[in-house]
Amino acid sequence: xxxxxxxxxxxxxxxxxxxxxxxGLLGPVQRVHGVRDFCQADLDRIDFILCVKQCGMTLKExxxxxxxxxxxxxxxxxRLAVLQHQLSVSQQRQVQxxxxxxxxxxxxxxxxxxxxxxxxx
Amino acid sequence: xxxxxxxxxxxxxxxxxxxxxxxGLLGPVQRVHGVRDFCQADLDRIDFILCVKQCGMTLKExxxxxxxxxxxxxxxxxRLAVLQHQLSVSQQRQVQxxxxxxxxxxxxxxxxxxxxxxxxx
DNA sequence: CCTTGACTTAAAGTATACTTCAAGGCGTAA
DNA sequence: TTACGCCTTGAAGTATACTTTAAGTCAAGG
Numbered sequence: 001x002x003x004x005x006x007x008x009x010x011x012x013x014x015x016x017x018x019x020x021x022x023x024g025l026l027g028p029v030q031r032v033h034g035v036r037d038f039c040q041a042d043l044d045r046i047d048f049i050l051c052v053k054q055c056g057m058t059l060k061e062x063x064x065x066x067x068x069x070x071x072x073x074x075x076x077x078x079r080l081a082v083l084q085h086q087l088s089v090s091q092q093r094q095v096q097x098x099x100x101x102x103x104x105x106x107x108x109x110x111x112x113x114x115x116x117x118x119x120x121x
Numbered sequence: 122x123x124x125x126x127x128x129x130x131x132x133x134x135x136x137x138x139x140x141x142x143x144x145g146l147l148g149p150v151q152r153v154h155g156v157r158d159f160c161q162a163d164l165d166r167i168d169f170i171l172c173v174k175q176c177g178m179t180l181k182e183x184x185x186x187x188x189x190x191x192x193x194x195x196x197x198x199x200r201l202a203v204l205q206h207q208l209s210v211s212q213q214r215q216v217q218x219x220x221x222x223x224x225x226x227x228x229x230x231x232x233x234x235x236x237x238x239x240x241x242x
Numbered sequence: 243c244c245t246t247g248a249c250t251t252a253a254a255g256t257a258t259a260c261t262t263c264a265a266g267g268c269g270t271a272a
Numbered sequence: 273t274t275a276c277g278c279c280t281t282g283a284a285g286t287a288t289a290c291t292t293t294a295a296g297t298c299a300a301g302g
Contacts (some may be wrong), residue, residue: 002278002279003278003279004226004278004279013211013260013261015258015260015261015262016260016261016278018280018281019259019260019261021260022282023166031280033267033268033269034267034268034279034280034281035268035278035279035280036279036280040297048228051221051224051225051228052221054218054220054221055218055221055222055225056216058257058258058259058261059258060257060258073235073239076232076235076236076239077234077236079196080229080232080233080236083225083228083229083232086225087222087225087226087229088155090218090221090225091222092220093218094215094219094222096175096217097175097176097211097214097218099175100172100173100175100176100210100211101176101208101212101215103172104172104176104204104207104208104211105208107169107172107204108201108204108205108208108221109205111197111200111201112201114194114197115198115201118194118197123248123249124248125248125249126247134290134291135249136288136290136291136292137289137290137291139251140290140291144289152250154249154297154298154299155249155250155251155297155298156248156249156250156297156298156299157249157250179287179288179289180289181287181288182289239247
């Protein structure tokens with residue numbers, strides 16, 4: 001799979017994919033005549049990156065995680081700890097987001113009341 | 122209320138509060154002998170800023186919103202539209218976050234299985 | 243009176259995550 | 273063979289949101 005197809009599939013730009021590879025999050029992706037050809041493992045990796053990115057993990061943290069992954073079984077405990085920590089952080093964010101959304105709804109209600117008032121003047 | 126007290130109360134740094142004022146999100150906050158003295162309106166504003174920030178609004182967007190607020194009643198419709206748009210964006214993020222959290226839980230399960238396996242070897 | 247500590251300013255620096263640019267290579271259709 | 277389109281590279285540029293630094297002010301306590 002070439003870079004543009006991958007970019008389309010995951011809704012990210014081709015330069016971003018190249019950037020991820022440069023940062024060591026990906027590959028090195030195999031080249032055919034110098035052109036990247038993403039294999040299933042690369043796609044799975046992108047899937048992982050996008051997932052933990054959504055969960056709030058930074059590229060630096062991902063790099064650390066991936067480096068541990070390449071070091072093999074001895075790092076399983078730490079990798080598990082990192083993922084569990086990230087889960088807990090994400091769940092906190094989830095709660096905070098829910099609160100802020102409720103807060104925002106209240107503020108919208110306030111503005112709506114003001115709007116109704118100004119229209120009846 | 123002086124800047125350090127406000128900073129402590131909202132768990133943000135004093136330089137960040139000064140930065141927000143410089144960006145036009147706050148005040149100008151009243152000074153007593155050159156020292157900022159935050160009034161209730163300022164605190165309410167900070168509350169608003171932190172809420173919409175949690176919801177994913179950028180400082181630029183907040184600035185736009187606050188500028189409209191200062192322009193008065195004629196901007197109510199647009200302000201309401203901005204807040205409703207932000208609500209919808211935040212709710213989308215909430216859904217995506219929930220999905221990514223589930224995804225992450227699955228990945229944690231996978232690693233845990235691997236871990237159990239390597240221990241029984 | 244003088245030191246201390248908390249505040250002030252403007253400006254420069256940092257971190258994160260990309261994006262854009264300039265110059266160029268490769269393979270296929272005309 | 274030449275033009276087209278998609279790909280390549282390294283390096284520089286951008287956006288966002290702060291943080292840090294340097295130099296200085298001011299009121300209160302010893």
